[in-house]
Amino acid sequence: MARYFLRLKLTLLGAALRLNWQQLVGFVMSIVAAVPLSIGGFLLMVWLGGETAGGSGLRLTLAVLTMLWIVGPPLMFGVDETLDPTRLRLLPLTQRELAVGLLVSSAVGVGPISTLVFLSGAVVGFAPAGPGALVVVGAVIAQFLLCLVVARTVTTLLSRWLRSRRGKDVVVMAGALLGIGFAALGQVPSLLLSLTGEQAGLAPVLDGIESYVGLAPIAWAGSAILAVDEGRLLAGTAWLAATVALVVGLAVLWVKTLANVSTRSAASGKVADRGLFSGIAAVLPRNRVGAAAARELRYQWRVPQLRVQWIFIPMLGVALVLGALLAPGDVSPLLVFGSCAVVAFNAFSAINVFGGDRGAVWMLVSAGGIGRADLLGKNVAGVLLLLPFVTVLSVALAAITGGWVYVPAAVFGGVALLGTAYGLGDVASVLAPSPLPESTGNVWASSSGSGCITALAQGLAMLAGTLLVLPAIVAVGFAVAFASVPAMLLVSVFAALYGMGLWWAGLTVAARVVAGREPETVSALTTAH
Amino acid sequence: MTSAVLARGLRKAYGQKVAVEGLDLDIPTGSFFGLVGPNGAGKTTTLRMITGLLRPDEGRAWVDGVDVWTDPVEAKRRTGVLPEDLLLFDRLTGRQLLTYTGLLRGMPADVVAERTDSLLMVLGLAEDAGKLVIDYSHGMRKKVALACALLHAPRVLFLDEPFESVDPVSARIIRSVLDRHLEGGGTVVFSSHVMELVERLCDRVGVIHDGRLAARGPIDELRAGRSLEDAFVDLVGAQRGDGGVELRWLGTSSD
Numbered sequence: 001m002a003r004y005f006l007r008l009k010l011t012l013l014g015a016a017l018r019l020n021w022q023q024l025v026g027f028v029m030s031i032v033a034a035v036p037l038s039i040g041g042f043l044l045m046v047w048l049g050g051e052t053a054g055g056s057g058l059r060l061t062l063a064v065l066t067m068l069w070i071v072g073p074p075l076m077f078g079v080d081e082t083l084d085p086t087r088l089r090l091l092p093l094t095q096r097e098l099a100v101g102l103l104v105s106s107a108v109g110v111g112p113i114s115t116l117v118f119l120s121g122a123v124v125g126f127a128p129a130g131p132g133a134l135v136v137v138g139a140v141i142a143q144f145l146l147c148l149v150v151a152r153t154v155t156t157l158l159s160r161w162l163r164s165r166r167g168k169d170v171v172v173m174a175g176a177l178l179g180i181g182f183a184a185l186g187q188v189p190s191l192l193l194s195l196t197g198e199q200a201g202l203a204p205v206l207d208g209i210e211s212y213v214g215l216a217p218i219a220w221a222g223s224a225i226l227a228v229d230e231g232r233l234l235a236g237t238a239w240l241a242a243t244v245a246l247v248v249g250l251a252v253l254w255v256k257t258l259a260n261v262s263t264r265s266a267a268s269g270k271v272a273d274r275g276l277f278s279g280i281a282a283v284l285p286r287n288r289v290g291a292a293a294a295r296e297l298r299y300q301w302r303v304p305q306l307r308v309q310w311i312f313i314p315m316l317g318v319a320l321v322l323g324a325l326l327a328p329g330d331v332s333p334l335l336v337f338g339s340c341a342v343v344a345f346n347a348f349s350a351i352n353v354f355g356g357d358r359g360a361v362w363m364l365v366s367a368g369g370i371g372r373a374d375l376l377g378k379n380v381a382g383v384l385l386l387l388p389f390v391t392v393l394s395v396a397l398a399a400i401t402g403g404w405v406y407v408p409a410a411v412f413g414g415v416a417l418l419g420t421a422y423g424l425g426d427v428a429s430v431l432a433p434s435p436l437p438e439s440t441g442n443v444w445a446s447s448s449g450s451g452c453i454t455a456l457a458q459g460l461a462m463l464a465g466t467l468l469v470l471p472a473i474v475a476v477g478f479a480v481a482f483a484s485v486p487a488m489l490l491v492s493v494f495a496a497l498y499g500m501g502l503w504w505a506g507l508t509v510a511a512r513v514v515a516g517r518e519p520e521t522v523s524a525l526t527t528a529h
Numbered sequence: 530m531t532s533a534v535l536a537r538g539l540r541k542a543y544g545q546k547v548a549v550e551g552l553d554l555d556i557p558t559g560s561f562f563g564l565v566g567p568n569g570a571g572k573t574t575t576l577r578m579i580t581g582l583l584r585p586d587e588g589r590a591w592v593d594g595v596d597v598w599t600d601p602v603e604a605k606r607r608t609g610v611l612p613e614d615l616l617l618f619d620r621l622t623g624r625q626l627l628t629y630t631g632l633l634r635g636m637p638a639d640v641v642a643e644r645t646d647s648l649l650m651v652l653g654l655a656e657d658a659g660k661l662v663i664d665y666s667h668g669m670r671k672k673v674a675l676a677c678a679l680l681h682a683p684r685v686l687f688l689d690e691p692f693e694s695v696d697p698v699s700a701r702i703i704r705s706v707l708d709r710h711l712e713g714g715g716t717v718v719f720s721s722h723v724m725e726l727v728e729r730l731c732d733r734v735g736v737i738h739d740g741r742l743a744a745r746g747p748i749d750e751l752r753a754g755r756s757l758e759d760a761f762v763d764l765v766g767a768q769r770g771d772g773g774v775e776l777r778w779l780g781t782s783s784d
Contacts, residue, residue, distance in 0.1 A: 062733040123635035165663055274659075276621070276628040295618060295625075302620040302661070359616035362582050363677070366610050367633040368602045518601075526616065 001093070005101035009108050026302040027110075034114040041065075041118030047231065049125020058122070059214040060224035065118065066218035069147040071178070072111075073155050085156070085258050099255045106148050119144055122225055132228040135236045139228075143221035149247055149424060150218075153254040155304065169304040217246050280384055292377020293384070300385065303356040305436045306349055310385070313342045317393045324400040333403025334480070336410045339393035344419040346386055350425030351461045353378045355436040359526035365518045372511035375429075379422045379507065390414040405485055412492035413476055419499025420469040423506025428461045430514040433524045472498050533558040533685045533716035534579060539588035541574050548574040549740040552588070556718055556733070558684075561711060563731035563748075564720040565757075567765055571740040572720040573613055573689055579718075580610050580687050593684045601641065606634070609678035613689035615670045619662035622773075623654050623673050626662055630677045641680070648676040652702060668699040675703060679710065686710055688719035692726055704730065724758040736767045 019494055048058045088098060119140045127133040161167040215252050224239035276294045277284060284290035300306050304452065320338045324331045353375065366369045394410040397403065472495035479491035514521060536554040540547070550570040566572050577583035579590045581597045581604060590597045597602040618626055624645060631641030649655045652672040653669045657665065662673055671691065678686060686707070692700050707717055707730075721727055727734060728748065734757070735745040743764050744751055752760050 122607065165661075274622075274625075276625040276632075286632060286638035288633055288635060291629050295621060295629050297623065299618075299620055303668060358620065359614065360618045362610075362612065363618060363630065364633065365582060366605055366608070367630065368605050368635070519582060522582060526614075 001097045002100050002104040005105045006108060009105045009398050013109075025376065030110050032115075034110045038114035038117035041114070042121035042124075045118065045121025046125040049122065057210065058126075058226055058282060059219040060210040062222040063213045063219040065115065066143075066147055066150060068217075069151045070154050073151045073174060095255050095259060098258060099251070103148060103251075106152060112144075112148065115147055116144055128228065130367070132233055134237065135228045135233065135240050135269050136225050139221040139224040139236075139240050139243065139338075142224075142240060142247055145247050146218070146221065146243065146250070149250045149254060153250050155256070156254055156257045169307075171480060178393040217242075220246065283384075286379070287374040289377045289380065292374045293380040294377075296378045296381035297384065299356050300381065303436065306356050308344055309349060313345055313386075313389065316342055317389065317396075320393065321396050321400065321425075323403045324397060333398070333399045333401040333406060335401050336394050336397045336403040336406040337413060337480075338397060338411050339390045340414045340417055341392065343386060343421060344391060346382060347417070347421035347425065347462065347465060350382065350421045351428045352432075352434055352436075353425060354433045354521070354525055355429075357525065358435040359522070361433075361525050362522045365522055370430075370514045370518055370521060372507065375426050375507055375510055375514075379426070379503070382422065383418065386418060387414065406480070408478065409488055409492035412489075412496040413472075415496040416472045416492075416499030417469060418471070419503035420465055420498070421500070422463045423499075423503035424461060424468060426503075426506045426510035427513070430510045430517065430521065433521050435525045469499070489510070530556050532556060532591070533560070533593055534562075534718060535591040536575075536579055537589050539575065539578050539590065540586045541571075541578060541583065542586055547740055549585075552737070552740070552742050554579075554735060554742065554745070556716065556735075558593075559711065559714060559717055560716055560733045561707070561731045562716070562718045562735045563727035564718060564726065564737060565722060565727055565734060565761060566720075566737035566743075567722065570717070570765075571736045572737055574740075575737065576610075576687050576689050576720060577612075580608055581605060582610070582612075606681070607684040609681070609683035609686045611671070611674050611678045611686070611688040611691055613693075615667075615674055617662055617670065617674060617677070619665075619670075622659050622661055623649065623665070623669075623676075624658040626673060627676055627680060631680050634681045638682060644680055645676075648679060651675055651706060653699070667694045668696050671695055672699060672703065675706065679706070682713075683715070685716045685718065689718065690721055691719055692721065692723065697707070724756070724761055728752075728757040736761060736764050 010105075044061065045058075048061065049057070085098065085102065088101075093101070122140050123133075123137055127136040155162070158167070162171060214223055220239050220243040224236045224243060225235035227233075227239055234249055276291065276298075277286070279297075281290075281294040281297050282295050300310060320335070320341075349355070357364075361370060364374055391411050391414075394407045394414075398407045475491050476488075476495050479488040483491065532555050534554060534556040536552060539549055539552040539554075541549045552571070552575060554575070564572050564575065574583065578585045578588075579592065579597060581601050584598075584672045592604045593607040595607060597604045618629065621629060627645040627648065628641055631645065632638065646655075649658050652674070652675065654669060654672055657669065662670065665673065671694075675688075675691070678688075688707075692701060695703065711717060719731075731748055733746065734748050734751050736751070748757065751757070757764075
């Protein structure tokens with residue numbers, strides 16, 4: 001039975017690559033990312049087993065690897081359809097056949113193979129001559145199986161919730177937030193170094209963390225390898241036995257939940273019956289522009305990919321304020337201009353304003369055509385959400401740093417950035433509309449790989465936006481550095497007018513362009529999943 | 530009798546595949562017109578070209594006397610569309626979606642509110658008006674999409690497979706609403722491959738096959754004493770289904 005699953009997996013993988021070039025690009029990029037990671041991991045494990053490291057950091061590394069296997073598969077919607085038990089429920093398979101088949105399927109792919117290469121570094125780095133080598137090899141295999149089984153168990157346990165609309169929304173947001181979180185986590189070592197003042201300070205911190213993590217089941221295989229490395233063969237065997245027991249226990253739990261998950265339905269939710277113009281939208285006029293803005297306000301929160309920025313932007317604001325409050329010594333009053341940074345984050349979604357609407361844009365066409373009113377409404381919604389935030393943040397930063405004199409210039413600077421972002425964004429949105437990836441009904445479905453293409457287009461548009469807004473930034477910068485306060489204010493007002501001019505020009509051009517491309521816009525947003 | 534829908538020489542190709550070829554259509558005002566054809570015959574492509582959602586490679590189309598491609602705004606004012614794929618702004622609640630649709634069409638807010646309440650009530654969606662459309666069942670999505678298509682009281686209603694995957698109760702509600710639309714002088718054009726339904730509802734039929742209009746006219750004329758399904762199968766030239774293979778093993782074993 002296992003070989004049928006294996007063939008099914010390989011066939012599906014081949015079919016997916018033939019289906020469209022985006023998927024092929026996505027696959028190639030995942031290999032490009034996986035090769036250095038797996039080789040780097042292999043070398044890291046060899047180094048950890050060497051004289052310099054003396055095994056320190058092994059358990060922490062293995063724990064992090066296992067955590068990635070726990071968190072990763074549910075967030076990435078898995079890898080392929082062969083891992084979806086609901087697709088196989090009509091086949092006359094016993095639980096055992098199903099479990100073995102799914103396990104074999106989950107062991108094939110870029111991720112599992114990279115993990116195996118990563119872990120095999122431990123055999124080279126740690127395995128001694130004699131019976132200890134067997135324990136190390138056993139621990140590496142057990143750790144690999146633990147990664148596979150723990151991922152299957154967690155995904156299966158969560159699958160009912162993951163199939164619900166709310167679950168899928170959270171997964172989409174969590175994926176993006178996790179990416180940002182990892183980027184922030186990358187700053188932690190340098191932060192620790194700067195706090196401790198010297199490199200020697202970092203090692204005790206990591207050792208402390210490892211001594212706690214080492215007790216956790218996700219690091220037991222590491223403890224087995226370490227014990228063998230220290231010459232304690234019996235202890236190593238005991239840790240290995242514990243890891244194997246853990247894998248078996250998880251496998252039993254997984255098989256038991258498999259039976260339930262294939263016959264239960266997903267849950268759905270209900271929201272309060274508020275009108276379109278409730279909350280902040282109450283100030284909007286009851287016409288096409290107002291309706292477009294009101295809908296956009298809802299969509300910014302209800303489309304999970306868009307919601308991410310409205311979680312992250314306040315976090316950025318809080319970080320700026322806390323940073324200013326906690327920083328030792330005087331903080332430069334120029335930090336007030338930090339409030340403009342939040343606009344830059346919004347600029348990313350401004351480049352593809354119809355992305356969240358996806359195929360539903362036919363409704364705009366059917367109602368008379370996509371036009372200036374729809375673009376204007378979307379821009380108005382963005383201004384309603386962002387400008388008060390920029391203003392409040394500027395005031396808060398001024399209250400901490402005493403840079404009150406820079407508040408108007410920061411707000412006008414925010415308007416200049418926003419104007420440029422929206423003007424350019426409107427044009428880019430109608431020239432190259434692309435639907436935001438849909439969270440599919442299947443948590444195990446494959447991803448299309450189109451994300452990197454969108455990112456490339458967005459990168460180009462951001463570059464163009466930066467070039468356009470550069471004169472305004474340079475002018476304000478010079479004024480802040482060299483001019484008097486009234487002159488600085490005057491320059492920032494001109495910068496705001498410049499930004500608004502760019503926005504108006506962009507809006508006008510975009511409205512004209514889209515008027516002649518409505519069917520094409522609908523097709524682009526409907527078909528290019 | 531004037532034409533509610535007129536099409537001349539419509540053609541659309543997707544790469545090498547020609548979906549619709551030289552299609553002419555003439556649908557009288559006030560009729561309940563069924564566009565039938567096998568899967569992939571070109572029904573949806575035809576409807577999308579007539580409603581201004583897909584640019585034809587060649588040909589022209591008029592709705593209620595207005596050219597769809599030279600005066601799209603006026604044509605769309607007279608048109609209501611229920612597409613097959615039901616792609617809606619589904620992160621709005623049912624009520625919010627209708628409000629948004631009405632204002633998009635430039636209707637006064639009070640008229641939108643009044644008609645929204647009536648449509649939600651008649652279509653049996655009032656209790657779920659506060660639920661996000663993405664959480665609606667398929668039948669509920671059809672009904673809310675129909676409400677969006679009806680809100681501005683269009684002259685011509687285009688419905689692509691409106692009864693597919695719809696339960697009998699919802700289907701009856703939809704039929705009664707369509708009857709009211711016809712009584713008000715409107716026209717209904719709908720596509721389907723369920724012959725019994727077309728036979729029961731429509732007074733005129735057009736048969737599309739391989740992107741061409743194989744036949745059109747009053748339903749009784751087209752049937753000529755047979756069932757519509759027989760007439761349809763004769764027209765599109767059905768092949769022998771079993772291809773000569775007998776499948777005698779069917780139903781004989783559990784393995």
